[in-house]
Amino acid sequence: MKLGIVTDSTSDLPQYLIEQHEIEVVPTILILEGKEYADGQGISREEFYARLPDFKTAPSTAAPSIGEFSERYEKLLSNGCDHIISIHAAGALTAILNVARQAAVGFPGRITTIDSLSLSMGIGFQVLAAAEAAENGLKAALVAVESARSRLNVFAALDTLDYLRRSGRVPAAVTMLGSALSIKPLIEVADSQIKAIGAVRTTRQANERMMSFLKSSGKLERLAILHTGAEARAREFLRQVMDEISQSVPREIMMLNVTTVIGTHAGPNGLGFAAVRSE
Amino acid sequence: MRMDIVRLDRLRRRPFDGQAVKRLVEAGLTWLKTNQQIVNSLNVFPVPDGDTGTNMTLTMTSAWNEIKDSGEKHAGRMAAMVAKGALMGARGNSGVILSQLWRGFARGIQDSEVIDAASLVKGFMDARDTAYKGVVKPVEGTILTVSKDTATAAEATLAETQDPIEILAKCVSAADASVVRTPDLLPVLKQAGVVDSGGKGLFFILEGMLRHIYGESLDAPISSVQPLSSMNFESAMQEIEEGQDYEVVVDFFPDSQFKLQKFYGKLEEMGTSIQVGEGEGMYRMHIHVPLDKRYEPIDYIMGIGTITKVAMENLTAQMDEIDSKTKSSKLELATIEPGQIAVVAVSPGPGLSRIFASLGVAAIVGGGQTMNPSTKDILDAFENLPTDKVIILPNNKNIILAANQAKDVTVKSVQVVPSKTVPQGLAAMLSLNPDGELDSVADKMIKAMSAVRTGEITIATRSVEIDGVKVKEGQVIALLDGKLIVSSGSVEEGVMAFLEKVKAEEYELITFFYGEDLSHAEANRVADVVRKKYPSHEIEVQEGGQPHYQFIISVE
Numbered sequence: 121m122k123l124g125i126v127t128d129s130t131s132d133l134p135q136y137l138i139e140q141h142e143i144e145v146v147p148t149i150l151i152l153e154g155k156e157y158a159d160g161q162g163i164s165r166e167e168f169y170a171r172l173p174d175f176k177t178a179p180s181t182a183a184p185s186i187g188e189f190s191e192r193y194e195k196l197l198s199n200g201c202d203h204i205i206s207i208h209a210a211g212a213l214t215a216i217l218n219v220a221r222q223a224a225v226g227f228p229g230r231i232t233t234i235d236s237l238s239l240s241m242g243i244g245f246q247v248l249a250a251a252e253a254a255e256n257g258l259k260a261a262l263v264a265v266e267s268a269r270s271r272l273n274v275f276a277a278l279d280t281l282d283y284l285r286r287s288g289r290v291p292a293a294v295t296m297l298g299s300a301l302s303i304k305p306l307i308e309v310a311d312s313q314i315k316a317i318g319a320v321r322t323t324r325q326a327n328e329r330m331m332s333f334l335k336s337s338g339k340l341e342r343l344a345i346l347h348t349g350a351e352a353r354a355r356e357f358l359r360q361v362m363d364e365i366s367q368s369v370p371r372e373i374m375m376l377n378v379t380t381v382i383g384t385h386a387g388p389n390g391l392g393f394a395a396v397r398s399e
Numbered sequence: 400m401r402m403d404i405v406r407l408d409r410l411r412r413r414p415f416d417g418q419a420v421k422r423l424v425e426a427g428l429t430w431l432k433t434n435q436q437i438v439n440s441l442n443v444f445p446v447p448d449g450d451t452g453t454n455m456t457l458t459m460t461s462a463w464n465e466i467k468d469s470g471e472k473h474a475g476r477m478a479a480m481v482a483k484g485a486l487m488g489a490r491g492n493s494g495v496i497l498s499q500l501w502r503g504f505a506r507g508i509q510d511s512e513v514i515d516a517a518s519l520v521k522g523f524m525d526a527r528d529t530a531y532k533g534v535v536k537p538v539e540g541t542i543l544t545v546s547k548d549t550a551t552a553a554e555a556t557l558a559e560t561q562d563p564i565e566i567l568a569k570c571v572s573a574a575d576a577s578v579v580r581t582p583d584l585l586p587v588l589k590q591a592g593v594v595d596s597g598g599k600g601l602f603f604i605l606e607g608m609l610r611h612i613y614g615e616s617l618d619a620p621i622s623s624v625q626p627l628s629s630m631n632f633e634s635a636m637q638e639i640e641e642g643q644d645y646e647v648v649v650d651f652f653p654d655s656q657f658k659l660q661k662f663y664g665k666l667e668e669m670g671t672s673i674q675v676g677e678g679e680g681m682y683r684m685h686i687h688v689p690l691d692k693r694y695e696p697i698d699y700i701m702g703i704g705t706i707t708k709v710a711m712e713n714l715t716a717q718m719d720e721i722d723s724k725t726k727s728s729k730l731e732l733a734t735i736e737p738g739q740i741a742v743v744a745v746s747p748g749p750g751l752s753r754i755f756a757s758l759g760v761a762a763i764v765g766g767g768q769t770m771n772p773s774t775k776d777i778l779d780a781f782e783n784l785p786t787d788k789v790i791i792l793p794n795n796k797n798i799i800l801a802a803n804q805a806k807d808v809t810v811k812s813v814q815v816v817p818s819k820t821v822p823q824g825l826a827a828m829l830s831l832n833p834d835g836e837l838d839s840v841a842d843k844m845i846k847a848m849s850a851v852r853t854g855e856i857t858i859a860t861r862s863v864e865i866d867g868v869k870v871k872e873g874q875v876i877a878l879l880d881g882k883l884i885v886s887s888g889s890v891e892e893g894v895m896a897f898l899e900k901v902k903a904e905e906y907e908l909i910t911f912f913y914g915e916d917l918s919h920a921e922a923n924r925v926a927d928v929v930r931k932k933y934p935s936h937e938i939e940v941q942e943g944g945q946p947h948y949q950f951i952i953s954v955e
Contacts, residue, residue: 300757300941301754317832321826321908325850
């Protein structure tokens with residue numbers, strides 16, 4: 121049985137992996153100063169983060185249409201796929217999964233939609249797990265996805281609270297933090313929730329906390345360092361990782377600029393990571 | 400001291416019961432109160448807060464209030480009430496240790512309906528033991544040493560006499576000698592040229608009891624006047640007695656016939672809260688008088704010297720002003736669900752209170768004029784919160800003991816995160832997870848505290864040399880993490896010198912909390928000077944509103 125793998129652009133998978141595993145990625149929509157762009161087109165991620173503080177109206181985001189999904193599903197099924205696994209951003213946080221489910225209705229019994237309960241490479245690693253197990257059949261792939269999700273750690277240090285507040289998508293508990301003093305929130309993405317797990321006042325403190333979150337995750341099977349337009353910061357963090365815990369991390373560590381769709385709510389100069397703990 | 404032999408004889412025939420204990424407590428309190436400015440002036444650091452004399456007086460006053468209407472005859476039970484009052488009213492580290500001394504004393508005599516020599520000595524020994532046990536790292540050359548030497552003397556005297564009065568007399572001289580020795584035991588006292596203030600306070604309490612027994616007056620200090628610079632009129636505002644309407648302050652040069660004792664005596668006939676200070680030949684007299692006597696002090700002093708300055712202020716008007724200043728605008732404190740951790744923070748200023756509230760604090764405790772809340776003040780802040788998990792942030796090293804005492808007294812689960820400064824408390828707040836486990840959250844807060852450096856800018860209250868820094872009264876001084884590091888001519892200079900000493904270039908974020916003595920404009924002006932020197936740093940200015948300290952600075 122040939123399995124097709126579908127996800128959306130919030131999964132942040134690098135292009136070479138998309139091609140290697142023949143993954144279908146449905147782009148989400150970025151609405152920038154009145155114009156709609158498919159995620160990744162029209163404005164590069166680097167440029168987006170550089171300009172983010174200056175946009176007059178806050179950029180907003182939208183899910184792809186049902187039609188987009190139906191097209192991809194149709195394409196895969198008619199090209200030899202027997203079944204499709206469609207893994208998407210946490211259903212409680214975005215509408216994308218819902219749209220995918222509605223599209224799947226048109227292909228009864230052929231599509232399994234999965235709520236990743238996560239964001240960015242938290243989705244990406246589940247997609248990779250499915251892709252790597254795909255040749256062993258649907259059941260094996262589902263088990264692999266489940267296993268990866270249960271060992272997922274996704275943390276981020278944002279540079280400021282302003283973008284989260286503005287987005288209105290984040291629970292009050294996070295935005296209530298320190299309105300008088302300027303603070304940098306620390307968040308965890310888990311179980312479909314964005315949880316506030318603390319705050320610091322300087323970038324250096326944030327980096328230190330991120331390192332300690334990473335260290336307490338133990339031995340890692342997969343690791344991706346995420347940032348929003350802060351490549352130098354991410355590089356420095358990676359260098360520190362190699363200095364201090366090289367034996368706990370996998371040989372291949374990804375470093376990537378997070379999708380603008382997430383970045384518009386997080387703000388620039390953020391640093392985070394998604395990791396899958398070893399079994 | 401002169402002994403009234405007839406009085407002594409009479410006293411010896413009366414039982415040393417609960418009522419006798421009550422009179423002695425009153426005497427100890429009164430003599431301490433009379434001499435509280437002298438104790439305050441023994442502050443090692445030339446900083447305007449942490450007044451040991453006032454703190455110990457307030458602690459004793461709380462003890463007195465607990466017993467003043469009691470007819471209890473059982474000495475042990477009376478002492479227990481004294482200890483309870485002292486415990487609740489304990490302020491500042493010396494106040495807390497004093498309350499521990501009372502607790503130990505009360506335990507030592509708990510079965511004694513009437514105190515005899517043996518039980519008195521046991522009381523002193525148990526007092527010493529309880530006080531030492533209550534401090535994690537006992538330091539010698541402090542009130543603890545004085546309590547130890549007093550207990551030793553009491554024990555030794557027991558071999559010679561069965562008369563409690565004689566034992567008390569020996570204790571008073573032992574305490575006196577012990578206080579004199581404190582600079583030999585604690586180097587920083589020697590450097591500052593003072594004896595230990597807490598020890599001196601304890602001495603005054605004991606001496607007051609003896610003076611009462613001997614029939615000596617308790618209303619005017621016998622020693623010479625205090626230095627001008629240590630006069631503190633604000634603490635006199637803490638308890639304005641009924642009937643006193645005006646505060647009168649007169650600066651004068653006395654003529655050659657001037658006799659201090661007679662001067663005090665005359666003033667006592669006019670009013671209360673008498674303070675006399677002297678500096679370079681000039682005397683300053685402070686008194687509270689009723690409306691109809693408001694010109695008497697001036698008329699009297701005109702007859703005995705040359706007046707250079709007179710100040711008169713309506714006390715009720717002053718009190719109203721202080722009241723309205725302390726009535727803060729409604730704070731938006733965090734609402735706590737049962738099972739969550741509630742944080743109680745001690746805040747010295749209204750701006751700082753707002754910041755603590757915005758960071759998720761559930762209750763704020765103000766410091767009062769001495770900046771040191773009592774055990775009860777802290778307890779009251781959290782006893783009624785709908786949770787039994789509490790973390791206390793004292794934000795001042797002189798409040799840590801009172802916080803620990805509150806923890807010991809309550810049935811709730813309490814952790815004291817021992818923040819010594821406001822910036823440490825703020826850094827700790829950022830690690831708060833209200834739904835976390837109490838001990839691990841407290842650990843995280845302690846770790847977070849250690850990352851921030853604290854600067855404090857204030858005006859020196861005395862001339863002194865400490866840790867190699869020469870300070871002249873009136874100069875601006877800077878403290879780094881509680882240590883005096885530099886003196887300078889202006890606030891701006893002090894700030895820049897502090898930033899140099901703390902190696903600010905190695906940090907990223909400098910936050911200035913300006914106090915009530917500094918205007919918003921001036922604070923921003925200084926911040927701009929800092930921004931020019933450190934262009935790649937984040938500089939923040941926030942209104943703290945704290946008294947005494949022009950700036951509290953956090954460097955991280």
